[in-house]
Amino acid sequence: MVLFMKQLGGLIFGLLALSAxxxxxxxxFNGTVAGxxxxxxxxxxxxxxxxEDNPAFTLIVLSDRPGIxxxxxxxxxxxxxxxxxxxxxSGRPSVxxxxxxxxxxxxxxxxxxxxxxxxxxxxxxxxxxxxxxxVPATSGSxxxxxxxxxxxxxxxxxxxxxxxxxxxxxGTFDAAYCQPRxxxxxxxxx
Numbered sequence: 001m002v003l004f005m006k007q008l009g010g011l012i013f014g015l016l017a018l019s020a021x022x023x024x025x026x027x028x029f030n031g032t033v034a035g036x037x038x039x040x041x042x043x044x045x046x047x048x049x050x051x052e053d054n055p056a057f058t059l060i061v062l063s064d065r066p067g068i069x070x071x072x073x074x075x076x077x078x079x080x081x082x083x084x085x086x087x088x089x090s091g092r093p094s095v096x097x098x099x100x101x102x103x104x105x106x107x108x109x110x111x112x113x114x115x116x117x118x119x120x121x122x123x124x125x126x127x128x129x130x131x132x133x134x135v136p137a138t139s140g141s142x143x144x145x146x147x148x149x150x151x152x153x154x155x156x157x158x159x160x161x162x163x164x165x166x167x168x169x170x171g172t173f174d175a176a177y178c179q180p181r182x183x184x185x186x187x188x189x190x
Contacts, residue, residue, distance in 0.1 A: 025154065025176035027062050029084055031169035033117045034129040038082045042068045045147070045155040045175040047097035056096035057113070058147070060086040060155060060175050069178050076190025078124040085134075086142055086159065086173075088113045097149040103142045105161060113142060115161055117169070124189035137161045153177045 029038035043062040050056040061068065063083040071077045088098040091110025103113045115137040119127040126133045140161030147155040155175045162168050 025174050027173035027175065028171040029062060029169060030171050031167055033119070033135050033163060033165055033167050033169070034127075036082060036117075036119045036127065036129075038062065038084055038117070039064050040171070041066050043173045043175040044068055044178045045097075045149075045173075046178040046180050047149050048180055049096055055089050057090075058088045058096055058098040058144075058155070060088070060173055062171070062173055062175075069176075071190065074190075075187045077187055078118075078120045079189050080120065080122050082117075082119045084115065084117050084169075084171075086113060086115045088142060088144060097147050097155070098144055100144050100146055103144065105137045105140045105142065115140070115142070115159070115163075117163055135163050135165050135167075138164050149177055151177060151179065 025043045027040045027043045029040050031037075040062045041064050043060065045058060045060045047058045048054075048056065061083055063081060065071065065081045065083070088103045089112050090096065090098045098111075101111055103111045105113050105115055116134040118134045119130055120133060121127050124133075140159065142157060142159045142161075144155065144157040146157075149155075154177065156173065158170070158172045160168075160170045
């Protein structure tokens, strides 16, 4: 799990670039990280298959930026954005999307996951007050109430998470499905 967390921390936007468009969606983010809040404008989810380096997982992203799928699809992402990424790993390693249930973060238990808060400036660097582009979760849980990985469908649930910075965040997601891309897209600041 620790190796997986390190890989995800460094690759979050690369993984986001694997998605394509979905429909309008939403959610909530309660709390602040280093003084930054997140007003959720849109949220998406995409199931990603198992690879040689990572298990299959479902990625959920809440963002303050409209048109998140278009940005992800084009590979132009990150400029002046605040987002929260949740990665759910099913108890069955090669299964994606994740099944409804409770996922405990930063554990080696079945139905686990990781999460990251990201705040970037106009050059896609860590915003002032943050030492890194992402602030990872150290504990918490995500309840995936429902999920349907079909065009026009959604993943719905809630989360209660403690971040490395010590901040406690809670919220909900009503994420639109984004179909996984068949090829990798390079991500640039945009």
